[in-house]
Every structure is written in C-alpha cells, then in structure tokens.
Amino acid sequence: MDAQHPFDDFRSLLEALPAADTPALAAARKRNSLLTKPEGALGRLEEIAMWLAAWSGRAPAVHRPMVAVFAGNHGIAEENISPFPTTVTQQMVGNFEKNGAAINQICATVDLSLKVFDLALDYPTGNITVEPALSERDCAATMAYGMESVAGGVDLLCLGEMGIGNTTIAAALCYGLYGGSAADWVGPGTGAEGEMLERKIAAVEKAVAFHKDHLSDPLELLRRLGGREFAAIAGAIIAARMQKVPVLLDGFAVTAAAAVLKAANPSAIDHCMIAHVSAEPGHLKLIQKLGKTPLLALGMRLGEGTGAALAASLVKSAAACHTGMATFEEAGVSGRV
Numbered sequence: 375m376d377a378q379h380p381f382d383d384f385r386s387l388l389e390a391l392p393a394a395d396t397p398a399l400a401a402a403r404k405r406n407s408l409l410t411k412p413e414g415a416l417g418r419l420e421e422i423a424m425w426l427a428a429w430s431g432r433a434p435a436v437h438r439p440m441v442a443v444f445a446g447n448h449g450i451a452e453e454n455i456s457p458f459p460t461t462v463t464q465q466m467v468g469n470f471e472k473n474g475a476a477i478n479q480i481c482a483t484v485d486l487s488l489k490v491f492d493l494a495l496d497y498p499t500g501n502i503t504v505e506p507a508l509s510e511r512d513c514a515a516t517m518a519y520g521m522e523s524v525a526g527g528v529d530l531l532c533l534g535e536m537g538i539g540n541t542t543i544a545a546a547l548c549y550g551l552y553g554g555s556a557a558d559w560v561g562p563g564t565g566a567e568g569e570m571l572e573r574k575i576a577a578v579e580k581a582v583a584f585h586k587d588h589l590s591d592p593l594e595l596l597r598r599l600g601g602r603e604f605a606a607i608a609g610a611i612i613a614a615r616m617q618k619v620p621v622l623l624d625g626f627a628v629t630a631a632a633a634v635l636k637a638a639n640p641s642a643i644d645h646c647m648i649a650h651v652s653a654e655p656g657h658l659k660l661i662q663k664l665g666k667t668p669l670l671a672l673g674m675r676l677g678e679g680t681g682a683a684l685a686a687s688l689v690k691s692a693a694a695c696h697t698g699m700a701t702f703e704e705a706g707v708s709g710r711v
C-alpha cells in the first residue's frame with residue numbers, strides 16, 4: 375500500500391464538503407416572508423438570516439458564538455518587513471490573556487467567547503524567500519489543530535489572527551494564487567512605508583519566484599508560502615463546514631487562508647461571510663477575487679478577529695429579528711393592499 379501523504383485526509387474532506395441545507399433555507403425564506411416588515415426591508419440582515427439557516431441546517435440562531443484567534447510567527451520577519459519585532463506576537467497573546475486587547479473589549483460588549491491559540495511561537499516558520507514555510511507534516515498537523523478549535527457546540531465561528539509579518543505572508547499567498555504583481559498585494563500592514571514597503575514587495579516577489587513550480591496545488595501553496603495561523607484557520611474553516619457552523623472571516627490574513635481553500639474547491643468557503651474590509655489595500659482586491667461583499671467597512675486594520683467580532687453583533691441581530699419578530703397575522707398588522 376502507498377504511504378499516506380499528510381494532506382490526503384484534507385484532500386478527501388475538500389472533495390466531499392456538505393452542501394447548503396435546502397429545506398432549512400426554504401423554511402427560513404418562508405418565515406422571512408411573513409414577518410412584520412416590507413419585503414426586503416431588513417436588507418442584508420435578511421441575507422444573513424438565510425445564510426445562517428442554509429449553513430447551520432436549522433432555524434437561524436446564535437447562542438454560542440466564539441472568536442478563535444490563531445497566533446503564529448514567521449521566518450520572513452528576517453527580511454525586515456514589519457515595523458514591529460516578532461516578540462510582539464507572544465506579548466500580544468499575553469495581552470489577550472489579561473483582557474488588555476481590543477478583541478477582549480469587543481468580545482465583552484458583543485457577548486462572544488474568545489479562545490486564543492498560540493502556534494509554536496518559539497519556532498517561527500521557514501523564511502519563504504529561501505525555503506518552504508512548513509513541512510508537509512507540520513502543515514497538516516497545524517490544520518488538524520485548527521479543526522479542533524471548532525468544538526463544544528459553537529454555532530457562529532469568528533476567525534482572527536495575530537502574527538508579526540503576516541501581511542507579507544498573506545500578500546505572497548494572494549500573489550501565488552492570483553498573480554498580477556507583488557505590489558498589487560503588498561500594503562503597509564502595521565505601518566511599513568518607504569524602503570520597508572519596497573523590501574516587502576521584493577520579499578513577496580522573491581518568495582513566489584522561488585516556489586513557482588509548486589503553486590498549482592493549493593495545499594502545497596499553503597505550506598510553502600503560508601504560516602501556522604493560516605494553516606490552522608484553513609483547518610477551522612473546513613471543520614466548521616463539516617459541523618454546520620457558519621463562519622465570519624476577519625481581515626487580510628484570515629481571508630487569504632480562506633482563499634487557499636476556495637482554490638482547492640470553489641464552494642469551500644460558501645459557509646463563510648467576509649465580516650469587514652480592512653484598510654490593508656490587498657484585502658479589498660482579495661474579497662473581489664472571492665466574489666464576496668463585506669458586511670462592514672470601518673477602516674480597521676488591527677486583526678485579532680476584531681472586525682469579525684463586530685460583525686457577529688449584526689449576525690446576532692439578524693437571527694433575533696428572524697426568530698423574535700411577529701408575523702403580520704400574529705401582530706394584526708395589515709399586509710400590502
């Protein structure tokens with residue numbers, strides 16, 4: 375028998391992803407049409423409620439929403455492409471644990487649980503300009519770890535990340551997936567400008583040129599150009615699909631991880647919404663490639679899942695309206711003449 379390849383299980387899962395639940399969607403559409411409002415008057419909140427039904431397989435409801443933040447360190451930081459040192463990744467994980475970060479405050483106000491997963495921060499990935507980020511085994515194990523984050527009855531998963539250098543990695547993934555020029559995908563991240571921005575563009579160019587013969591397979595592209603938080607997020611998105619959990623994607627890095635899955639199977643991220651468009655210029659371009667429309671545009675560029683957590687409040691309201699509103703008949707409100 376052939377030896378198992380570390381990616382075999384993920385390839386099988388990606389080929390056999392569950393489809394949307396059509397009966398649950400039909401039931402939600404029916405109820406939506408009876409509620410006390412002019413048709414379509416709740417705009418995208420109605421779309422969100424239908425999306426929840428289609429991908430959860432139940433009436434739209436959000437009782438156990440969770441933000442998962444995956445933290446990773448990147449060998450590419452050696453190229454001096456971020457204004458911040460990689461030690462900040464671990465320090466921010468400490469800050470999350472002490473409730474000191476923006477994501478803690480948003481989770482508290484929106485009533486979301488928060489889990490932070492630090493991914494071997496003392497062992498940064500390979501510098502992708504000269505070597506793959508991860509071995510096949512490490513990439514597959516990290517995807518599997520990400521899958522485990524979707525447990526305990528979560529019914530809305532908000533994905534976020536923390537990792538100094540990861541806007542360079544996200545740009546490399548996008549350039550590897552979609553081409554164009556490296557400069558199309560590179561932006562300031564936490565504040566790179568001038569020569570640092572030029573180094574960032576050069577690093578992305580060099581990385582994609584170095585791995586150019588291995589980029590047609592999306593999982594291989596992920597392990598060569600990606601990083602641990604990207605692999606874990608890809609795993610979490612797959613697990614959510616299997617467990618009928620709708621997903622909110624945060625900024626540039628999270629969306630780039632999702633894009634890898636869409637390249638493997640065009641329907642792989644149909645259960646995901648783009649929570650917000652970040653100020654990182656590559657994010658909007660990437661969202662357009664994915665054919666999606668973000669829920670929010672607040673000029674944020676923090677990461678940590680902050681945009682996804684804010685969008686979760688919209689998803690909660692959408693579910694509450696769908697479930698709690700009276701029908702025309704119940705309320706004795708006259709319908710259209």
Ligand SMILES: O=C(O)c1ccc[n+]([C@@H]2O[C@H](COP(=O)([O-])O)[C@@H](O)[C@H]2O)c1
Binds near residue numbers: 456537540563
């Ligand atoms: O969410 C975004 O689109 C976003 C845009 C710019 C920066 N970030 C965050 O900033 C870090 C990466 O920035 P950098 O400059 O080190 O590549 C990482 O921790 C991200 O969460 C996040």
Ligand SMILES: Cc1cc2nc[nH]c2cc1C
Binds near residue numbers: 458462677
């Ligand atoms: C301070 C800081 C906080 C962050 N949160 C997400 N990415 C970040 C990057 C920095 C530098």
